[in-house]
Amino acid sequence: MTEEFFLSKVFSESMQPSHVIPYYFRAVQAPKEEDITITTLITENRFHVFDRLVTNYQGPISVTIHVADDEKSRDVLLSKLHELYNGNKYMKQYVDVHLVVDNFERQFNMWRNVAKFFARTNYVMMLDVDFHPCTDFRHSILNSKAIMDKLRAGNTALVVPAFEYSDLQEGLDYRTFPTKKDGALELVDSGRLVMFHASWKPGHGPSNYSYWHKTNELYKVTTYQYQYEPYVIFPKKSIWCDERFVGYGANKAACLFELYLSGVDYWVLPNDFLIHQTHEYLEDARRHERRFNKKLYDNFREELCFRYARNFILNGEWETEKAGNLKATCHKIRGFTQAIKYFASLK
Numbered sequence: 001m002t003e004e005f006f007l008s009k010v011f012s013e014s015m016q017p018s019h020v021i022p023y024y025f026r027a028v029q030a031p032k033e034e035d036i037t038i039t040t041l042i043t044e045n046r047f048h049v050f051d052r053l054v055t056n057y058q059g060p061i062s063v064t065i066h067v068a069d070d071e072k073s074r075d076v077l078l079s080k081l082h083e084l085y086n087g088n089k090y091m092k093q094y095v096d097v098h099l100v101v102d103n104f105e106r107q108f109n110m111w112r113n114v115a116k117f118f119a120r121t122n123y124v125m126m127l128d129v130d131f132h133p134c135t136d137f138r139h140s141i142l143n144s145k146a147i148m149d150k151l152r153a154g155n156t157a158l159v160v161p162a163f164e165y166s167d168l169q170e171g172l173d174y175r176t177f178p179t180k181k182d183g184a185l186e187l188v189d190s191g192r193l194v195m196f197h198a199s200w201k202p203g204h205g206p207s208n209y210s211y212w213h214k215t216n217e218l219y220k221v222t223t224y225q226y227q228y229e230p231y232v233i234f235p236k237k238s239i240w241c242d243e244r245f246v247g248y249g250a251n252k253a254a255c256l257f258e259l260y261l262s263g264v265d266y267w268v269l270p271n272d273f274l275i276h277q278t279h280e281y282l283e284d285a286r287r288h289e290r291r292f293n294k295k296l297y298d299n300f301r302e303e304l305c306f307r308y309a310r311n312f313i314l315n316g317e318w319e320t321e322k323a324g325n326l327k328a329t330c331h332k333i334r335g336f337t338q339a340i341k342y343f344a345s346l347k
Contacts, residue, residue: 018102306339
């Protein structure tokens with residue numbers, strides 16, 4: 001069996017044909033298993049932002065890079081990639097680079113899965129490259145026995161709250177970003193720093209920013225809803241993002257919905273935060289793709305409710321805490337009660 005054939009099955013829900021090249025560059029320093037790998041995805045226009053992330057994080061990173069499948073553009077991108085990788089000592093030390101070569105743009109969930117699949121640590125952070133980690137959450141987590149015990153249990157995902165500047169021009173220079181919670185709170189109080197995408201409260205509102213402002217203790221998200229899409233740290237041995245979501249809209253929310261339904265709770269880190277680095281969006285593509293993916297997401301949520309309910313019942317987990325999130329989320333679906341009775345009769 002060739003590697004290409006094997007990987008075509010691993011990522012079989014993605015658009016095909018697609019050629020995955022793992023470890024095009026491999027970090028010379030093998031990470032410890034008990035560490036946190038940032039998993040992310042980039043295109044050529046974000047190389048400079050990724051370079052900044054690598055220097056800032058100085059820890060394991062697994063990145064997927066999409067390469068258009070035509071000779072001319074491929075050669076140009078690979079030349080720039082070699083220049084990027086060889087121009088930063090931390091890149092060689094910490095970063096594993098994986099390529100996806102095909103003709104399909106914005107297969108975000110497939111790209112996320114590639115980065116996660118080849119990560120070499122027990123825990124991963126699903127992060128968009130434009131977010132600047134302002135605090136050293138990695139060492140804070142690794143040095144906390146209580147938090148690490150939660151991660152090891154397999155039922156916890158840690159949320160790093162995300163902010164943006166209300167005046168987007170202020171988000172252009174990461175060097176001016178605060179590096180301590182006190183500094184962030186001063187900007188929040190003055191109205192200069194706000195929850196990321198504050199106009200779309202479902203996206204990050206369940207993190208309860210008003211409570212974050214006043215606490216120094218890890219706290220649980222108690223108002224989860226299906227549009228929630230925070231930036232999270234969680235065990236690598238967990239769900240995979242559904243690769244049917246192609247393009248903008250609902251792709252990350254779908255990953256996090258399945259993670260929640262599988263029995264994972266979200267807990268917010270009280271002293272750490274990210275800030276978005278301002279950049280332009282492809283608004284036309286976002287508008288159309290969000291409409292398509294909304295339809296897919298509506299059906300996807302019901303599909304997952306039935307699939308996980310059957311799984312929990314037949315594995316003897318229906319009466320455990322693991323099924324609690326599913327019960328709270330799915331009980332209003334038409335036909336759900338009857339389906340539960342049928343699944344129970346199969347045992």
